[in-house]
Amino acid sequence: MAAIILPELLPHVIRAEGQASSGGNGNGNSDPENRRNGHSASPSRANVNGQSTGQSNGRAHTIKPTFVRDTHPIDFPWKIEWNPETCIRCGSCVSTCTFGAIQPSLQRQGQTLSAGSFPKPVEATQVIMAIKQVNDPKHYCRGCGMCEKVCPTNSIHPVQNEHNRFPLVARAGGSPVKRGGRGHIRARVFDHIKVGRISQMTDPSLDAARHTFDLLTPLGRGLPAEELALQLDNGRLVESGWMPPVRWIYPIIIGDMSVGALSWRMWESLALAVAYLNEECGLPVVMSSGEGGMPVRLLTSEYLKYYIIQIASGHFGWNRIIKAMPQMVTDPAGILIKIGQGAKPGDGGLLPAEKVAPHIQAIRGVPKADLLSPPNHQGLYSIEESVQKMFLSMNAAFKFRVPVAIKVAASSTSVAVFNNLVRDPYHIVGGFFLDGIQGGTGAAHEVSLDHTGHPILSKLRDCYLDAVTQGRQGHIPLFVGGGFGDTGDLAADAFKAICLGANGVFAAKIFLQLAGCVGNEKGRCNACNTGKCPVGITTQDPRLVARLDVDAVAQNVVDYFLAADMELKKLMAPIGNSSLPVGRSDALVSLSKPVADRLQIAYAC
Ligand code: SF4
Numbered sequence: 001m002a003a004i005i006l007p008e009l010l011p012h013v014i015r016a017e018g019q020a021s022s023g024g025n026g027n028g029n030s031d032p033e034n035r036r037n038g039h040s041a042s043p044s045r046a047n048v049n050g051q052s053t054g055q056s057n058g059r060a061h062t063i064k065p066t067f068v069r070d071t072h073p074i075d076f077p078w079k080i081e082w083n084p085e086t087c088i089r090c091g092s093c094v095s096t097c098t099f100g101a102i103q104p105s106l107q108r109q110g111q112t113l114s115a116g117s118f119p120k121p122v123e124a125t126q127v128i129m130a131i132k133q134v135n136d137p138k139h140y141c142r143g144c145g146m147c148e149k150v151c152p153t154n155s156i157h158p159v160q161n162e163h164n165r166f167p168l169v170a171r172a173g174g175s176p177v178k179r180g181g182r183g184h185i186r187a188r189v190f191d192h193i194k195v196g197r198i199s200q201m202t203d204p205s206l207d208a209a210r211h212t213f214d215l216l217t218p219l220g221r222g223l224p225a226e227e228l229a230l231q232l233d234n235g236r237l238v239e240s241g242w243m244p245p246v247r248w249i250y251p252i253i254i255g256d257m258s259v260g261a262l263s264w265r266m267w268e269s270l271a272l273a274v275a276y277l278n279e280e281c282g283l284p285v286v287m288s289s290g291e292g293g294m295p296v297r298l299l300t301s302e303y304l305k306y307y308i309i310q311i312a313s314g315h316f317g318w319n320r321i322i323k324a325m326p327q328m329v330t331d332p333a334g335i336l337i338k339i340g341q342g343a344k345p346g347d348g349g350l351l352p353a354e355k356v357a358p359h360i361q362a363i364r365g366v367p368k369a370d371l372l373s374p375p376n377h378q379g380l381y382s383i384e385e386s387v388q389k390m391f392l393s394m395n396a397a398f399k400f401r402v403p404v405a406i407k408v409a410a411s412s413t414s415v416a417v418f419n420n421l422v423r424d425p426y427h428i429v430g431g432f433f434l435d436g437i438q439g440g441t442g443a444a445h446e447v448s449l450d451h452t453g454h455p456i457l458s459k460l461r462d463c464y465l466d467a468v469t470q471g472r473q474g475h476i477p478l479f480v481g482g483g484f485g486d487t488g489d490l491a492a493d494a495f496k497a498i499c500l501g502a503n504g505v506f507a508a509k510i511f512l513q514l515a516g517c518v519g520n521e522k523g524r525c526n527a528c529n530t531g532k533c534p535v536g537i538t539t540q541d542p543r544l545v546a547r548l549d550v551d552a553v554a555q556n557v558v559d560y561f562l563a564a565d566m567e568l569k570k571l572m573a574p575i576g577n578s579s580l581p582v583g584r585s586d587a588l589v590s591l592s593k594p595v596a597d598r599l600q601i602a603y604a605c
């Protein structure tokens with residue numbers, strides 16, 4: 001590149017006659033040494049390693065051998081491409097990157113220069129400010145794209161590196177890899193299923209815009225007609241005894257994301273959206289608290305009725321919940337006892353110390369430390385025993401007024417658990433939440449996220465058909481989750497699950513995406529475990545939490561629910577259903593024969 005350089009700048013030009021010109025390589029490593037090792041030139045290191053300092057051909061720099069074990073940004077899942085020509089060195093990218101994956105550095109740049117009245121080409125190098133990708137597996141680029149978003153000149157881009165060696169370098173030191181977000185599992189059975197039975201002529205479709213639809217679903221134990229405690233009194237039907245409590249709720253539940261896993265602004269956004277949907281839009285949407293308790297102000301408010309309070313094996317937050325009971329002015333929508341979750345079945349919850357901020361310590365009553373829940377509820381050694389004890393104590397705590405449900409990870413054995421609950425003669429269980437392998441989490445071991453669990457639809461189908469075989473379908477409402485809405489079409493996924501036998505679905509990741517989460521199933525971000533969420537959703541760092549606009553997020557969630565509500569109706573109308581089509585698998589066809597066979601629905605090609 002030819003350039004005119006002013007005489008006053010000449011002192012900054014480092015003469016290196018005989019050295020070939022070199023430009024930035026996108027990693028901020030312009031010199032040959034950096035290109036190989038990603039290390040800055042370090043004579044002392046070279047001496048320690050006993051390597052020679054080359055002086056031949058006028059090259060006054062260190063040349064070191066490349067060791068395969070040395071890391072380099074090309075080993076990482078994302079590479080940073082940076083354009084020195086357009087970059088204005090504002091530093092926005094570096095200050096925005098929460099992972100410390102890029103840093104400013106000096107870079108030697110070769111140039112052919114001209115100076116004086118009679119220009120004469122001069123080979124020279126100059127030192128420029130550059131953006132360099134950090135060569136440290138602890139600070140690897142997550143591909144979140146925040147640097148790209150804030151760059152005023154579009155000069156920096158993360159690019160996915162399909163030839164990375166990250167699984168090999170990330171385990172240095174003997175620690176298993178941990179991650180948050182979602183598993184890298186892309187198979188979506190939903191996409192093989194279409195709504196194929198359309199009412200026409202003799203059984204005409206409904207009008208989604210004008211017809212009245214009933215989209216409510218029960219949370220609570222359903223009894224067969226002959227077991228209902230009802231009797232006639234002067235021609236009126238009155239209750240003659242205790243009946244299991246039932247809430248009629250919207251069939252899409254905001255799934256379990258704890259105060260702690262989420263930032264306080266994110267939680268507040270969801271809480272605002274839930275209140276608005278219930279009180280202004282007439283949609284009785286409920287939200288699960290996740291493990292970790294709830295703020296006392298919420299526990300003792302009227303809004304508690306919109307929440308399902310979760311209790312998990314760590315019992316985090318329950319001390320405060322129990323203490324708040326005398327001040328509660330209303331009951332919660334339900335209690336959810338978490339046995340397992342789809343993202344890491346067989347593993348307990350994990351809240352890394354980085355996220356245990358003072359308000360989390362107060363709510364959970366813990367010091368700042370990694371908070372690990374055991375993989376199961378301690379002291380309970382069989383399904384029957386566990387269920388009886390937990391449900392009885394939970395029911396007793398709320399005087400048998402609140403439905404109590406159980407959440408398990410989908411697994412080869414989950415039908416057996418469901419069967420035990422369905423046959424329970426005391427009608428204790430008010431809901432069965434089944435979480436599939438594509439569920440997300442705040443933090444997990446990567447090996448669990450990517451390699452354990454069970455896809456949700458076949459297990460949903462197994463549970464539902466098993467109940468049908470016994471004539472007990474509907475006794476325990478089935479709620480399913482794990483990957484619902486991953487492609488943005490939550491209503492479509494929910495509708496298909498309902499036709500396969502679910503009474504409702506729970507979803508979580510999609511609400512984070514509505515808040516601006518940049519993570520995806522293809523390996524982007526998923527750093528929810530680090531406490532450095534670049535958009536302020538899963539962090540407790542006040543500087544990052546400030547990036548989240550509470551009102552805007554709440555608005556997005558409300559808008560999405562309103563759209564999904566109409567989309568559900570647009571799917572119910574063509575099959576002629578004005579109430580939820582639970583178990584109407586005749587409405588579905590599969591474009592895949594194995595899927596059709598496994599789910600017992602029609603195959604279409
Ligand atoms: S993509 Fe995200 S993690 Fe990577 S350098 Fe840019 S801001 Fe940092």
Ligand code: SF4
Pocket residue numbers: 144180181512516517518519520524525526527528529532533534535536537538
């Ligand atoms: S943007 Fe935040 S919430 Fe989304 S994957 Fe990254 S760390 Fe997790």
